[in-house]
Amino acid sequence: MSLELSARVIERDVDVALEVADRETVAVLGPNGAGKSTLLAVAAGLLRPDTGRVVLDGVELTGPDVWVAPHARRIALLAQDPLLFPHLSVLDNVAFGPRSRGVRRRAAHEQARSWLEEVGVADLAVRRPGQLSGGQAQRVAVARALAADPRLLLLDEPMAALDVAVRPALRQSLRRVLADRTVVLVTHDVLDALLLADRVVVVDGGRVVESGPTTEVLTRPRSPFTARIAGLNMVRGVWRDGALDGADGTVVTGLTPDPLPADGDRVVAVFRPSAVSVFRDPPGGSPRNTITTTVTELEPFADQVRVRAGALAADVTTPAAAELDLVPGLRVVFSIKATEVAIYPT
Amino acid sequence: MSLELSARVIERDVDVALEVADRETVAVLGPNGAGKSTLLAVAAGLLRPDTGRVVLDGVELTGPDVWVAPHARRIALLAQDPLLFPHLSVLDNVAFGPRSRGVRRRAAHEQARSWLEEVGVADLAVRRPGQLSGGQAQRVAVARALAADPRLLLLDEPMAALDVAVRPALRQSLRRVLADRTVVLVTHDVLDALLLADRVVVVDGGRVVESGPTTEVLTRPRSPFTARIAGLNMVRGVWRDGALDGADGTVVTGLTPDPLPADGDRVVAVFRPSAVSVFRDPPGGSPRNTITTTVTELEPFADQVRVRAGALAADVTTPAAAELDLVPGLRVVFSIKATEVAIYPT
């Protein structure tokens, strides 16, 4: 099942296009309010765009003069809210999809039970949704969407509200389940994209700003948001005299692409936080990139500290951080070896 | 404002106790269905426990014969659902708390506007909740709870549904705002606990399984869930002959506490994933701990790959992973230097 979608929803300032190949999983990333849920609603047929088309496997579902009702699309949507039917038991909620497809009660219950097993809440089968915790409800909703066995599966943040202990397991389940399905997956977690998606589409401000194979997009981001979600630092500027010239006068040198960009081309410089060294004063010595900035935040994790300075981040060891006496508000110098910086046009 | 809470809710199999000192922030961690939200509901006075007491600053709010109505407690709860009042604008939603306190309309709107600014959605002030995206609604809900200026603030997963770009900024805001308040914060993100909380309480199966200062609990976890959330490996066993004796015959040596545990005491061995080396065959040479196991999952992140094997994890560089040709299902040996392992009684 391949999906071809384009949609303009004027009221929400959303204008996106998306293609998903047969059996492909595409992750949609983007900040809050970017238009991710809107895109899924259009695909599912719950929202009629002002202009646009939805074509599944060559058959037009939404078009200027075409309209296929949601139930006839066989497109299942796991919305951001669990929205479990409050009057049905957990088991009946999950069995709802199969039963709507015409599966007999017994068989549908069987299927539902195995899906509940898959998401790890088989023991809650007889409960009413009102008696579930937030994370439990979320898992049941995931099971319900999967059980519907749709031609196209739309998942809107399936892992939100889940605890850290079940996330890897569920991700593992999803990986197996989604492998031979056509899926659009909205997520805020780069791990989901990395492990589950073949391709990534980044939406921002209602427009697609980036798309491509997952690792390519995430290792060579072209937009600040993508860099952020990929955990990379990004400096934007124009190419001048063999280096990136940032807006505020920062000059960044690095590994450059072949062919070289022309002077005045827009380029980005990307580097890992762990490649950044932090100093209180500009260091001398070997030619390095230095950026003077102000510490905004310190995030300890494992045995390191992530030093955030605006949009940039540096990872230093805990003792080093202590020695530098880092506190938010301190002026510091970030220094990056040119060999750790990738510069490419956007 | 200091909080003292104990509650038994038989129907949900929850029996917890909690103390929060004045101006302290306590993070409550725990798997889905552990009883975290239940605990908050009891504190807020929305749920009457079968037995238990809620005492705020020496005044009993819930007790065998005492019952203070929710509105009179000045305890604000940010629930897991945003539950924005659908008939009020975003601004009026946030101004609801101040106005209920008797603040004049104008001043309340002023306050509301500054809280919206704080969570980065000031431009949405005139919208109705129905016109917000999931993450936007979540942020407004956070602003609304903060604006209520309560004596005790209860936050149930305030960061869920937020995109990666705003999380650090909001965390920074919260840090400033929560500093001189008494707060109970439920979260699934260890960073929230690390950055915002003075103390951590871990709940599992309706019982408190661990509690203490944040860094202590997270660096020396005593329960598997805590180890998991702290991103640490944990092996449980009993102390025998100067080493940990696991259930399956694994023997782990490491740095031991002073005084030494007695033979037969329950102990845990804890070590970081980055301290684990992965081999296809057991390595010879210097005395190391080795655990033979099966790869269940590979999670690439940044320039490394996290190799999961059941509950254990190892971080290896991407080239190393490629060289080892790691795939789920492969039998491998995890090897950890004894000096990287901390063993202590539970």
Added chain:
Amino acid sequence: GSDSGGSDGSGGETTTLTVYAAASLTSSFEEIGTEFEAAHDGVRVKFSFGGSADLVTQITEGAPADVFASADTTTMDQLVDADRVADDPVDFATNTLEIATPPDNPAEITRFQDLSRKGLQLVVCAPEVPCGAATRTTADDLGVTLTPVSEEQSVTDVLAKVTSGEADAGVVYATDVTAAGDAVTGITYPESGDVVNTYPIAPVTDSEESTLADDFVDFVLGDTGQGILRAAGFGQP
């Protein structure tokens, strides 16, 4: 209309005669009906009582009536005009007005002229209905100006106000006072005979039991029927 196979004790055919009659005839006609059934084997009489105007509307619209007995000539004339009467109507009873007060007669009414007293809680029928029209005629004849607190739709409503003690006096038919028994005190006045209300009866067209309908009309006009009506307080036409 007729229906067959009724549960009559004899097991024979049951013929049903349907009589539409003014509400004020309820008690008397039910009695007459019983007597009529006794006199005619296998006949069952069904009644539909109501305001004369309502009944006329229903019969005009095709209600299955065999006989119609009205409380005044005006309504009967409407039915005649509608061509729904099989035979010329015959007057079978008259009624006169009487003053009804609560049993203890708190306002101490003794004559019709007392009804114009200031502050008296007087209820009468609306001039649109027969008893109201009669009341108005009487008042006009006597030169009395009535200021009722309510002009009711039916005699029953007037009586209800009096029996509940809400009203000090009401003007109703003599038969109604008789029927109400101890609940009210009836006060006759000399001029009551001047204004008389006449009750006509007639068989209805298209009746499937036209012979029986004629029989019933005759029965009402006969001794048994007139006897029962007299006992209820009706006058002779």
Added chain:
Amino acid sequence: MRTKQRQVGLPAWIFVPATLGAALVLLPLVGLVSRVEWGSFLELVTSESAMTALSLSLRTSVVATVLCVLLGVPMALVLARTSFRGQGLVRSLVLLPLVLPPVVGGIALLYTFGRRGLLGDELDALGIRIAFSTTAVVLAQTFVSLPFLVVSLEGSLRSAGARYEEVAASLGARPTTVFRRVTLPLVLPGLVSGAVLSFARALGEFGATITFAGSLEGSTRTLPLFIYNLRVVDPDAAVAMSLVLVAVAVLVIALARPGRSTW
């Protein structure tokens, strides 16, 4: 269960008007009951014609309620879940039997289904005579009761919103399935209270019935009509009989009310 108790209180002052309102409704009932002569009550109530009227009332009201549900649920759905030109007008028109004096409603029915009515010739050709039959009673009751079901159910449908229906459709449920398994169960409290209102209205219906169906024992004389007749002869008996009507209504409603729903 203690933990299930509601913990957000009502304003204290609210109990003052609530009690006043309850008093306004209950005091007259007390007044009524206080005047009943219990001695003759039983005899009267079990008289044959009373029982006939009661059973006719119950049968017709139940049928009318069923008709209201069958016709009213679709009407409420169409009003709540679609939008078409002139919908506002249709909605207002459907309200009309609410304000039409029942007697005039009966006239309107006569003008439509009567021998000389709009459909008179068509019905005559089919050999159907509706007016002054038990069918007419049911029709009159349905006519006056239908708006109650429609209005209250449309309110419930709108409050419930369409989000669950969207979820169901995206799970592949056809509209009929959505209707049966999601929409109906979700608005069941509203449907039950709408049906109760309709049943009550049908049971008490008087004006339209007497006009359109007449008042013949056994076929069209329902309990309210019986009571009306009785009142002419014996007002006290009529009051006693009304209490029977009330008791029956309460009983039926109590039996019809499913476990935990509104009514």
Added chain:
Amino acid sequence: MRTKQRQVGLPAWIFVPATLGAALVLLPLVGLVSRVEWGSFLELVTSESAMTALSLSLRTSVVATVLCVLLGVPMALVLARTSFRGQGLVRSLVLLPLVLPPVVGGIALLYTFGRRGLLGDELDALGIRIAFSTTAVVLAQTFVSLPFLVVSLEGSLRSAGARYEEVAASLGARPTTVFRRVTLPLVLPGLVSGAVLSFARALGEFGATITFAGSLEGSTRTLPLFIYNLRVVDPDAAVAMSLVLVAVAVLVIALARPGRSTW
């Protein structure tokens, strides 16, 4: 707006019973309208006594509706949001005016507020006489209309649930504030449709009014009573007058209906 359209369809068959139901309600209205003699219509309708009755009807119905809201909202709240022993019984009893034949309702009111009624002496002592006054009309209308508001509003309150009220309380809102700023706005559609039902019922009220308040032009003869009187003399005029009643009801309801709510 195109994007706002509802996309989950209704089952096609549902339009069949919906149309049937609409026809059942609308056909009689057509039948009624078809019999009106438009020539004399205007003259009749604008006659002084007609206008007097109409204005009385409107004034009393509005007051009764306001009373229903003031008393009924608290009653519905107490029924929906508290639980006490005997609540089921109270709820059933509050339903009673729905089934009580209106005339009997009027008698009950007489037995309570009348000169010799339950409260007769107390009222007399206060120098208050209710019967035969406009107050009696309002009281009768309120008595019969109140249950409509209570029943439909309690349904809405239960559907809406108490979650938002809990949130409001936890934000420090006192019960009165919760009631005013959260509960009421959330159930506004239910309240409006309940009020519309009550208004309609009050406007059409006949039996209880005639029994309890009597019928005197200017003070107690409301439009339905006027129509009833008219009917005896001139049935066609009565029908025409009913249409005025209907038109007025539709107009008032249309004006009262806030922008986007149910009714």
